[in-house]
Amino acid sequence: MSVLAPDYQRILGVLExxxxxxxxxxxxxxxxxxxxxxxxxxxxxxxxxxxxRLAERGWLLLEASGMFSAGRKLVAVPDAGSSA
Structure with a gap:
């Protein structure tokens, strides 16, 4: 969380x-x-x-109702063993 700017940290803190x-x-x-x-x-x-912005980057969850919640969404990571 320390990689975030102070205002973003505070928002995330409130939601957590x-x-x-x-x-x-x-x-x-x-x-x-x-x-x-x-x-x-x-x-x-x-x-x-x-x-x-936090939701777009996976730090928060944006509900369909427009409300926010703490949590991280899973992001697919490419297989490190593949040779693409």
Whole structure:
């Protein structure tokens, strides 16, 4: 996690805390509020944008409802023994 920028680490930390407490998915607005950013549209969209980037890179899961949860998606890795 230390490879991530501080804001990304904080978002991931909030979602991991929620998961360990038994709360699965979280809206971007809830995450922004927990981070102390406030719930203005600009702040929520900033958190949503960062969370989407984390999901695209496999750090978070983006649910169909638009909510985020901590967890990593499995990524297929090419067979190291193949000669392609």
């Amino acid at each position: 805390e929620r998961r360990s407490a038994g709360n699965g998915t979280v809206k971007a607005g809830e995450t922004a509020g927990e981070l102390g950013f406030g719930t203005t549209t600009a702040k929520v969209e900033g958190v949503r944008s960062r969370a989407r």
